[in-house]
Amino acid sequence: MVATTRRKKSSPSRRKETLESLAARVQRLDDVEAIKGLLVLYAQGSDKQNDPDIMVPLFTEDAVFDVGSGYGTYVGHEAIRKFLEGAPNIIKWSLHYMISPHVKVADDGMTADVFCYLWEIANMENRNGELEPVLIGGTYHNDAVKLPSGEWKFSVVRLRMEIMSPYYKGWVKQPFHDFGVPKTES
Numbered sequence: 234m235v236a237t238t239r240r241k242k243s244s245p246s247r248r249k250e251t252l253e254s255l256a257a258r259v260q261r262l263d264d265v266e267a268i269k270g271l272l273v274l275y276a277q278g279s280d281k282q283n284d285p286d287i288m289v290p291l292f293t294e295d296a297v298f299d300v301g302s303g304y305g306t307y308v309g310h311e312a313i314r315k316f317l318e319g320a321p322n323i324i325k326w327s328l329h330y331m332i333s334p335h336v337k338v339a340d341d342g343m344t345a346d347v348f349c350y351l352w353e354i355a356n357m358e359n360r361n362g363e364l365e366p367v368l369i370g371g372t373y374h375n376d377a378v379k380l381p382s383g384e385w386k387f388s389v390v391r392l393r394m395e396i397m398s399p400y401y402k403g404w405v406k407q408p409f410h411d412f413g414v415p416k417t418e419s
Contacts, residue, residue, distance in 0.1 A: 257342075265336045267385045268345055268377050275387075276329040283320035289313055293378060293388045301371075302394040302409070325364060327355040331373070345385070347375040351392065357410060359399075366400035367410060 271291055278287030289310050292298065298307045298316065304323075307316045334349040353369040371394035378388045398404040 260342060261338050264338050264342060264345065264379065264385065268336045268338075268347055269334050271377065271385055271387065272331045272334055272347065272349060272373075275390075276331050279329045280327055282326075283317040283324070285314045285317040288317055291387055292390070293386045296387055297389045299389070299391045301392050302397065323357065324367075325356045325358065327353055327369075329353050336377075343379045344388075345377045345379075347373070347377050347387075349373050351394075354400075359410075365410075368396060368398050368400055368404065369394060370396045370404075 275288060275291055278284045278291070281287060292310065292313055295309055296313065298313045300306070300316070305316065307313045330352040332350040332352055334347065336345055336347050338345045349372070351369065351371045351373060355367045355369055356364045357367045359365045371392060374391045374393065375387055376389040377385050379385050394409075396404040396408050397410050398407050399410055
């Protein structure tokens with residue numbers, strides 16, 4: 234004797250709920266991946282001497298770019314572009330690692346909290362004008378918004394540097410550099 238099991242037929246309304254739920258989950262995953270891609274583009278622009286032509290389009294028109302650690306807060310495309318154009322005078326070369334991104338898309342699917350760790354190696358001039366290797370570590374706490382076109386952009390980028398240490402001294406002896414770079418708020 235062979236045992237048979239009968240499958241209950243699901244009602245059309247149950248299937249619709251399941252399909253809608255599945256579609257929402259897939260959309261959320263697509264949004265998370267798009268935002269992670271935004272982080273990658275940000276890092277790539279940063280590593281090309283903070284190329285404003287790559288980086289500024291990643292921000293909304295009225296975005297806030299809070300660099301922290303005395304480097305200033307910049308609001309809007311024009312102010313962000315101006316800061317980025319001057320950034321190669323501060324950091325001559327860099328390699329950004331955006332580590333362990335955590336993206337939390339809001340229930341409405343239109344905004345997201347975006348967190349990641351920053352680990353960066355860089356070259357900066359010391360007070361004598363000589364290049365020194367520098368270790369930079371910190372966190373990003375960003376806000377992203379989804380435009381009507383479906384594209385994600387940063388509305389707020391907050392960088393909190395925990396260390397910016399000359400490699401040869403290390404962060405225990407010197408957690409932050411003293412390279413004489415003027416730090417201004419805008």
